[in-house]
Amino acid sequence: MHKEFLMGNEAIALGAIAAGVKLVAGYPGTPSTEVLETVAKRNPGNIHVEWSVNEKAAMEVAAGAAYSGARAMVTMKQVGLNVASDPLMSLEYVGVKGGMVVMVADDPGPISSQTEQDTRTFAMFAKVPVFDPTSVSEAYEMIQEAFDFSEKYGTPVFFRCTTRVDHGYEAITVKDAGEYRETTAEGFVKDSSRWVIFPRLSLKNHGLIEKRNRDLTAVLSEYPRNEIQRENGRYGKDSDRKGIASHGISYMYTLDSVDSENHVRLLKVATPFPFPEELALRFLDGLDEVLCIEELDPVIERALLQICGKHHLSVKIHGKLTGDIASAGENTLLSVSRAIHSFLGLEEVPMPAAPDVPLPVRPPVLCAGCPHRASFYAVKQAMKGRKTIYCGDIGCYTLGNAMPLDMCDTCLCMGAGINIAQGVGHLDKETKCFAFVGDSTFFAAGITGVVNAFYNQADMTLVILDNSTTAMTGHQPHPGTGRTVMGQVVEKVSIEKVLRAIGLTTVETVNPLDYEIARDTIKRVAEEPGVKAVIFRSPCIAMTKPAGRSTVDAETCIGCRKCIRELGCPALIIKDERAFIDASLCTGCTLCEQVCPVGAIGGGKKNEE
Amino acid sequence: MKNKNIILCGVGGQGTILASKLMAAAAMKRGIEVKTAETIGMAQRGGSVFSHVRLGKDLYSPMIAPGKADIIIGFEPAEAVRHLPFLKDGGTVVVSSCPILPVSALIGTSSYPLEEVLQYLKEKTENLILIDSEAAAKNLGSAKVLNMLLLGAAVRTGELGFEVEDIRTAMREKVPAKFHDLNEKALMYTEEKGIS
Numbered sequence: 001m002h003k004e005f006l007m008g009n010e011a012i013a014l015g016a017i018a019a020g021v022k023l024v025a026g027y028p029g030t031p032s033t034e035v036l037e038t039v040a041k042r043n044p045g046n047i048h049v050e051w052s053v054n055e056k057a058a059m060e061v062a063a064g065a066a067y068s069g070a071r072a073m074v075t076m077k078q079v080g081l082n083v084a085s086d087p088l089m090s091l092e093y094v095g096v097k098g099g100m101v102v103m104v105a106d107d108p109g110p111i112s113s114q115t116e117q118d119t120r121t122f123a124m125f126a127k128v129p130v131f132d133p134t135s136v137s138e139a140y141e142m143i144q145e146a147f148d149f150s151e152k153y154g155t156p157v158f159f160r161c162t163t164r165v166d167h168g169y170e171a172i173t174v175k176d177a178g179e180y181r182e183t184t185a186e187g188f189v190k191d192s193s194r195w196v197i198f199p200r201l202s203l204k205n206h207g208l209i210e211k212r213n214r215d216l217t218a219v220l221s222e223y224p225r226n227e228i229q230r231e232n233g234r235y236g237k238d239s240d241r242k243g244i245a246s247h248g249i250s251y252m253y254t255l256d257s258v259d260s261e262n263h264v265r266l267l268k269v270a271t272p273f274p275f276p277e278e279l280a281l282r283f284l285d286g287l288d289e290v291l292c293i294e295e296l297d298p299v300i301e302r303a304l305l306q307i308c309g310k311h312h313l314s315v316k317i318h319g320k321l322t323g324d325i326a327s328a329g330e331n332t333l334l335s336v337s338r339a340i341h342s343f344l345g346l347e348e349v350p351m352p353a354a355p356d357v358p359l360p361v362r363p364p365v366l367c368a369g370c371p372h373r374a375s376f377y378a379v380k381q382a383m384k385g386r387k388t389i390y391c392g393d394i395g396c397y398t399l400g401n402a403m404p405l406d407m408c409d410t411c412l413c414m415g416a417g418i419n420i421a422q423g424v425g426h427l428d429k430e431t432k433c434f435a436f437v438g439d440s441t442f443f444a445a446g447i448t449g450v451v452n453a454f455y456n457q458a459d460m461t462l463v464i465l466d467n468s469t470t471a472m473t474g475h476q477p478h479p480g481t482g483r484t485v486m487g488q489v490v491e492k493v494s495i496e497k498v499l500r501a502i503g504l505t506t507v508e509t510v511n512p513l514d515y516e517i518a519r520d521t522i523k524r525v526a527e528e529p530g531v532k533a534v535i536f537r538s539p540c541i542a543m544t545k546p547a548g549r550s551t552v553d554a555e556t557c558i559g560c561r562k563c564i565r566e567l568g569c570p571a572l573i574i575k576d577e578r579a580f581i582d583a584s585l586c587t588g589c590t591l592c593e594q595v596c597p598v599g600a601i602g603g604g605k606k607n608e609e
Numbered sequence: 610m611k612n613k614n615i616i617l618c619g620v621g622g623q624g625t626i627l628a629s630k631l632m633a634a635a636a637m638k639r640g641i642e643v644k645t646a647e648t649i650g651m652a653q654r655g656g657s658v659f660s661h662v663r664l665g666k667d668l669y670s671p672m673i674a675p676g677k678a679d680i681i682i683g684f685e686p687a688e689a690v691r692h693l694p695f696l697k698d699g700g701t702v703v704v705s706s707c708p709i710l711p712v713s714a715l716i717g718t719s720s721y722p723l724e725e726v727l728q729y730l731k732e733k734t735e736n737l738i739l740i741d742s743e744a745a746a747k748n749l750g751s752a753k754v755l756n757m758l759l760l761g762a763a764v765r766t767g768e769l770g771f772e773v774e775d776i777r778t779a780m781r782e783k784v785p786a787k788f789h790d791l792n793e794k795a796l797m798y799t800e801e802k803g804i805s
Contacts, residue, residue, distance in 0.1 A: 005633050005643070030650035112650035135669075136644075168671040169645040171637050252670035333674035352675040352694035357729040359687050360721040362620065362711040364656035399654065404716050472651065568712045570655050584752045 001173050008136045008165045011172060012103060013038030015143035016073050018175045019099070020183030023048045023065035025058035027444060028473035029077030030112040031166040032105035036075045037476075040485045044177055051476050051485050054414070054444040055080035059087045059102070066096035066156070067195060070185035071147055075103040078117050079413065083445070085126070090197050091156055092128050093205045098185060099151035101143065102128070103159045105166050108295040108330040114394075114413060116328060118296035119160040120272040127209050129216065130158035130273050133225075134251045136170035142225060142270070144181075153212060162295060163330075164249040213274045221278035225270035228283050230263055241286055242344060245300050246293040247272060250331045254293055257337035264344060267300075275303040284308065284315050291343040292319035295331050318343060366399045368571035369546070369587025371512050371538035372465050376400045376407040377567060377591065378518035378536075379434065379463060383526065388432045389424050391417035393446075395438040396472045397465050404568045408436070415445025422449075422458035432526055433460040439495065440470035440478040447498060453531045454503050461526050462533040464495055467540040475542060499533050506532035513538055513606040515594040538606075541587045548605030549586040550593055554578045556600035563592040563601070610641060612665025613770045614673045615763075618692045619684025620709050621653040624756035628682070629660035631760065631783060635775035636664050646671035655711070657688055664770055680768040682759050685709050686726050693733060702734045703763045705742040705755060738762055738804070745798055754795035761796040762804065773797075 052058035065072035107113040123130035133139040243265035292301035301319035318324040392408035401408030421435040470476040479493040571585035588604035636643040647660035683689025683704035713719040746752040
């Protein structure tokens with residue numbers, strides 16, 4: 001054993017390694033990404049690790065390993081689970097042989113996501129048991145227990161965290177390599193009555209799963225991480241008999257908020273499904289009121305209401321359904337302590353006053369020198385005065401929606417833009433329909449959309465923003481990069497060849513930093529009928545070193561601000577009424593040099609791949 | 610040691626994360642329990658970012674409640690003001706006086722009244738250490754060591770609970786050797802210039 005200062009996601013990875021995991025697959029997505037990256041980094045050498053092309057592929061690859069008796073893990077963010085839901089729903093009916101953990105990171109807030117969906121609710125829907133840790137140290141231990149549990153009951157299990165556990169850091173004690181569990185896999189053994197899902201097998205297994213989950217409520221009531229704390233304390237003030245039920249980081253906020261003087265009884269729920277019913281009955285015994293402090297869905301609250309109904313208990317359950325806890329957004333120490341003080345009838349915790357000085361808003365922006373800026377600018381200028389729709393997608397380039405670019409009219413989910421553009425176009429022949437998609441998203445969820453467009457006679461321009469990496473989540477490799485997370489150099493999948501194989505005849509590749517060529521290519525291509533593609537290829541600025549930075553000649557600059565107004569590059573600022581370039585941010589992309597009407601900017605040197 | 614709550618805040622890309630890692634490493638060396646939390650993800654692209662660092666005993670969540678921070682280390686003045694509600698009464702603020710104008714302010718969709726922001730900091734903070742990081746960067750020959758510059762000033766307030774030597778040792782372990790001298794110069798800059 002030794003001590004390490006670890007991010008929650010790193011602890012989960014090391015826990016999985018210690019549990020003898022043999023295959024880990026996933027698709028990047030905040031706040032889940034570091035789990036798989038850490039397994040790759042700390043791989044003792046006997047684990048197959050891969051960034052799969054998307055979450056559905058990852059789930060199926062992991063299922064194959066678990067069918068073979070190996071311990072397997074699949075990692076994704078909550079919306080990735082939607083992509084992987086098809087295999088998972090069926091996999092629960094089929095079951096697994098080796099332990100299989102589905103690690104899903106939820107994003108209350110949401111901070112970097114499209115939805116505030118709750119994997120605990122998904123777990124109930126999929127009938128899959130779910131583990132929900134409260135801290136980094138607990139996550140390390142719990143993931144190992146999740147593998148044991150999965151193997152014991154022959155079911156995949158969810159291991160679900162939220163941002164503050166995934167991205168929290170703690171100094172924790174972890175196992176040395178010699179202490180890792182040794183696991184073996186016998187390999188796939190043919191048995192079509194087990195591995196081939198047919199209606200008869202589904203019916204039989206459905207019954208077994210429902211019975212197992214009912215039985216598990218008693219089993220999980222004995223699981224030590226589901227626990228009652230301060231069981232024998234007085235509850236609240238003298239006459240009150242009150243308890244608080246919570247989970248995840250909200251449980252830690254609760255512990256930070258209740259001091260030793262409020263002897264309120266606490267229920268910590270580590271497995272929200274199947275719910276530890278017998279334990280909950282002990283918790284409810286003798287209480288008049290319970291406050292459920294949860295993030296995302298009121299899962300514990302509903303379970304307690306159900307138990308109260310089933311057992312005719314007259315306990316008032318407070319939470320999201322009663323408006324005592326906000327129904328949307330992230331909990332904070334402040335919101336939790338305010339709710340607790342109100343529930344216990346203690347002195348109100350005041351809201352801190354916001355600073356009464358105007359502060360600039362500071363949303364995330366495309367980096368200085370980002371090639372996406374040049375791509376958006378080229379299309380915007382090429383289509384000036386035309387009726388257009390710009391369908392965006394998921395990635396850094398969603399930030400193209402901000403002023404002054406304003407080049408993202410729709411954004412729904414991975415790969416959706418390509419299909420939305422078709423739907424818009426079928427109803428309005430006058431509108432020039434564009435879909436922007438990144439290289440990683442193209443491989444993950446874009447190809448079927450292009451096939452659909454081509455087959456169903458759409459009229460659209462597909463713009464692929466190829467920066468040769470998965471930038472938003474921290475530069476993971478993908479099929480177009482020619483390398484894997486295990487460090488192998490492999491044949492690249494060519495986007496051009498894929499598009500041509502589908503049948504597209506116009507597929508042009510341009511460096512977006514060559515502004516006039518980029519703009520004129522779009523002008524020309526957009527007029528062609530049918531489905532056509534322009535690939536804007538230039539590497540992400542975080543992957544290359546600047547070759548030369550641009551500077552403004554203050555004598556020549558006329559202070560028109562066109563560069564600032566039209567590009568919105570964070571390196572371009574105003575100094576003494578003239579444009580000025582922050583040398584620490586500039587990458588020398590030269591876009592501003594090409595946009596300046598008086599040629600006042602020079603010295604940049606754009607990166608060639 | 611008394612428990613310490615430290616907040617670092619700034620703009621994505623300024624180096625807050627390394628600074629919080631160095632503090633955590635320094636704390637661990639001293640056998641002090643440490644928990645941290647920070648912004649990771651989309652906001653790192655030039656948005657507002659923060660790190661919470663908690664040191665001491667009986668810590669549960671890695672987050673700090675409003676009014677509970679002993680010290681705020683602001684990498685940018687407006688971001689320091691944004692986090693001021695977290696500062697305890699009588700708390701300390703170490704802050705760079707050099708603003709980073711967001712694109713929104715440059716194209717006129719939001720405003721950045723720097724003088725008002727600095728004035729507000731002066732009025733609302735009992736212990737304010739304002740650091741001219743632009744001058745320091747010229748002097749040091751690099752703007753990339755803002756984190757060490759501010760850590761050096763913060764450690765000298767005594768509010769971090771460890772010594773400059775602890776930070777130096779942690780830096781030498783975490784930062785590539787070719788940057789050691791520059792980082793050390795930045796760490797010692799405020800002491801040498803007598804800024805406090």
